[in-house]
Amino acid sequence: MAEVLVYVDHVDGAVRKPTLELLTLARRVGEPVAVALGNGAADTAATLAEHGAVKVLTHEAAEYGEYLVVPKVDALQAAVAAVSPAAVLVPSSAEGKEIAARLALRIGSGIITDAVDLEAGDEGPVATQSVFAASFTTKSRVSKGTPVITVKPNSAAVEAAPAAGAVEALSVTFSDQATGTKVTGRTARESTGRPELTEAAIVVSGGRGVNGAENFAIIEALADSLGAAVGASRAAVDAGWYPHTNQVGQTGKSVSPQLYIANGISGAIQHRAGMQTSKTIVAVNKDPEAPIFDLVDYGVVGDLFEVVPQLTEEIKARKG
Amino acid sequence: MSLRIVVTVKYVPDATGDRHFADDLTVDRDDVDGLLSELDEYAVEQALQIAEDADDAEVTVLTVGPEDAKDALRKALSMGADKAIHVEDEDLHGTDAIGTSLVLAKAIEKAGYDLVISGMASTDGTMGVVPALVAERLGVPQVTLLSQVSVEDGTVKGRRDGDAASEQLEAQLPAVISVTDQSGEARYPSFKGIMAAKKKPVQSWDLSDLDIDADEVGLENAYTVVESAAERPARTAGTIVKDEGEGGKQLAEFLASQKFI
Ligand SMILES: Cc1cc2nc3c(=O)[nH]c(=O)nc-3n(C[C@H](O)[C@H](O)[C@H](O)COP(=O)(O)OP(=O)(O)OC[C@H]3O[C@@H](n4cnc5c(N)ncnc54)[C@H](O)[C@@H]3O)c2cc1C
Ligand SMILES: Nc1ncnc2c1ncn2[C@@H]1O[C@H](COP(=O)(O)O)[C@@H](O)[C@H]1O
Numbered sequence: 007m008a009e010v011l012v013y014v015d016h017v018d019g020a021v022r023k024p025t026l027e028l029l030t031l032a033r034r035v036g037e038p039v040a041v042a043l044g045n046g047a048a049d050t051a052a053t054l055a056e057h058g059a060v061k062v063l064t065h066e067a068a069e070y071g072e073y074l075v076v077p078k079v080d081a082l083q084a085a086v087a088a089v090s091p092a093a094v095l096v097p098s099s100a101e102g103k104e105i106a107a108r109l110a111l112r113i114g115s116g117i118i119t120d121a122v123d124l125e126a127g128d129e130g131p132v133a134t135q136s137v138f139a140a141s142f143t144t145k146s147r148v149s150k151g152t153p154v155i156t157v158k159p160n161s162a163a164v165e166a167a168p169a170a171g172a173v174e175a176l177s178v179t180f181s182d183q184a185t186g187t188k189v190t191g192r193t194a195r196e197s198t199g200r201p202e203l204t205e206a207a208i209v210v211s212g213g214r215g216v217n218g219a220e221n222f223a224i225i226e227a228l229a230d231s232l233g234a235a236v237g238a239s240r241a242a243v244d245a246g247w248y249p250h251t252n253q254v255g256q257t258g259k260s261v262s263p264q265l266y267i268a269n270g271i272s273g274a275i276q277h278r279a280g281m282q283t284s285k286t287i288v289a290v291n292k293d294p295e296a297p298i299f300d301l302v303d304y305g306v307v308g309d310l311f312e313v314v315p316q317l318t319e320e321i322k323a324r325k326g
Numbered sequence: 327m328s329l330r331i332v333v334t335v336k337y338v339p340d341a342t343g344d345r346h347f348a349d350d351l352t353v354d355r356d357d358v359d360g361l362l363s364e365l366d367e368y369a370v371e372q373a374l375q376i377a378e379d380a381d382d383a384e385v386t387v388l389t390v391g392p393e394d395a396k397d398a399l400r401k402a403l404s405m406g407a408d409k410a411i412h413v414e415d416e417d418l419h420g421t422d423a424i425g426t427s428l429v430l431a432k433a434i435e436k437a438g439y440d441l442v443i444s445g446m447a448s449t450d451g452t453m454g455v456v457p458a459l460v461a462e463r464l465g466v467p468q469v470t471l472l473s474q475v476s477v478e479d480g481t482v483k484g485r486r487d488g489d490a491a492s493e494q495l496e497a498q499l500p501a502v503i504s505v506t507d508q509s510g511e512a513r514y515p516s517f518k519g520i521m522a523a524k525k526k527p528v529q530s531w532d533l534s535d536l537d538i539d540a541d542e543v544g545l546e547n548a549y550t551v552v553e554s555a556a557e558r559p560a561r562t563a564g565t566i567v568k569d570e571g572e573g574g575k576q577l578a579e580f581l582a583s584q585k586f587i
Binding site: 017074075076079099100101103104106107108110111112115116117118119120132136137138139140141142143144145146147148149150151182183186187188189190191192193194195202204208232250251256257264265275276279282286287288290294299300301302303304305306307308309312313314315316317318319320321324325 | 341342345351422424427446447449450452453454455458459462466467468471473487488489491492493494497501506507508548549550551552553554555557561564565566567568569571572575576577580581582584586587
């Protein structure tokens with residue numbers, strides 16, 4: 007069976023969930039071979055093996071942390087040369103897309119970004135994408151070279167599928183471009199203790215209606231009662247009420263959770279672009295005409311300052 | 327020596343309008359209103375600020391697109407860019423990101439550059455890969471997705487706010503950068519700017535001007551094929567209740583019925 011390369015997104019050896027989802031998708035197309043780079047690369051092997059990686063190619067070098075994007079492209083290119091895979095799958099983060107694109111160009115292949123599903127086809131893997139703010143669904147495939155496809159978080163279930171996961175050292179020669187863009191400083195984002203926005207099963211968001219940074223405590227309390235991540239509209243972010251890293255929408259994060267709760271958010275097209283594919287959508291908004299109500303499975307027309315705290319209390323009471 | 331800045335801007339269908347596909351499954355650009363991609367306004371803005379801070383700089387805006395794409399160039403010129411280049415050719419219809427990056431790279435080389443500035447993503451394709459591809463083709467550093475940027479003594483510095491960390495980046499010119507919508511509000515064209523833009527030069531180049539063969543671009547030669555495009559079925563109308571004092575409890579009841587609590 008053909009091998010499929012899966013680029014591993016990890017932090018010091020801790021594999022992030024989207025990579026495990028990629029392994030599920032990769033198994034539909036071939037045998038997953040994982041590529042893990044940088045500090046802690048070898049520590050990823052056990053988790054990857056548990057989820058179906060037959061092999062884990064690893065390479066550790068300071069360059070991966072000290073320079074932007076290109077060292078990782080060099081390594082992935084070396085992996086493609088070593089394995090001759092049927093496809094290359096990369097998590098759809100901002101960096102993942104850039105790595106994938108440069109790789110595709112170098113190996114003379116086409117690239118598909120932001121797939122939300124993947125299946126085997128007669129002429130290679132077929133990717134489903136959600137476009138124009140999720141108002142259309144397309145199916146596409148790469149018609150030249152080895153398909154390079156980036157896949158959004160929450161596109162597949164994480165499945166246990168034990169495989170060998172044999173660790174092999176990848177040999178990488180860095181290109182002249184590898185050291186072009188230096189990372190001169192890095193401030194890790196402080197953990198809030200809440201789930202990662204793009205990976206969360208439930209997202210609770212607040213918009214302009216929240217009316218002030220201090221009021222976001224109401225949104226956070228609801229999120230915590232459900233074990234959810236907190237999101238915000240751009241209006242709330244621009245007003246300085248919540249960090250940009252939590253923005254949902256076209257220029258923020260794109261989320262696809264089981265449940266999305268929009269509070270005081272009108273539902274502008276750019277916001278919908280980032281949440282429209284959520285399974286269940288719920289909104290609280292005092293304006294019955296707000297476009298968000300066109301999307302909801304359940305909506306409450308009312309003042310969020312009344313409805314949200316009551317909801318939080320009720321959830322806590324029911325959970326005991 | 328003068329700092330030569332090239333800003334890549336895309337003409338896109340209006341996101342607030344009704345966007346759809348043409349019969350050949352390319353983005354329909356004929357039957358819809360278009361405009362300068364809002365995310366590229368931030369690129370123009372940063373170019374203008376960098377130029378204002380430099381002793382001597384020239385800002386050229388570059389677009390690859392159909393006839394109407396001139397509107398995007400006009401807008402950028404009225405914001406304050408100095409001149410514009412429009413790459414237009416019948417054979418470009420349906421070109422994908424890989425092909426677009428080829429055309430942009432050739433045009434940027436022909437124009438001459440020290441710094442290329444792009445938007446974070448186009449509002450229609452939203453791939454966010456063209457700047458990285460252009461950097462790869464030009465063989466220069468990629469300093470992308472910056473929320474803050476400055477250029478001094480031939481070095482570009484900026485901040486990239488990623489998922490896991492916020493990174494401080496640095497590279498020598500020539501380089502390709504892209505800026506996010508966090509980089510600073512884009513200015514509105516002034517009346518004077520709009521008048522002045524009418525007199526600014528707009529060059530038109532076709533594929534032969536860039537030594538690109540027709541078989542390197544276009545729908546036929548794209549590296550990807552769209553096999554089908556279907557409008558997402560409208561979500562089935564949900565239940566909407568008016569809060570009469572029990573709205574939160576009703577919502578909790580719904581969430582419980584869906585097994586979320
Ligand atoms: C290029 C571009 C990119 C963009 N990217 C994004 C993006 O990534 N994400 C994004 O979100 N937006 C984005 N936007 C902005 C988008 O167009 C909207 O302006 C934004 O989403 C509006 O945020 P909002 O819904 O919170 O605010 P508003 O549209 O002002 O809506 C506030 C809502 O709160 C309701 N409300 C007020 N008070 C209460 C109360 N007490 N109780 C209940 N309801 C109340 C109101 O009825 C209203 O419906 C982008 C715009 C552009 C041009
Ligand atoms: N046809 C085009 N003409 C000029 N610039 C473009 C074109 N397509 C993409 N770009 C630039 O590349 C950026 C990212 O585009 P994309 O990768 O398509 O999301 C845009 O913000 C533009 O700066």
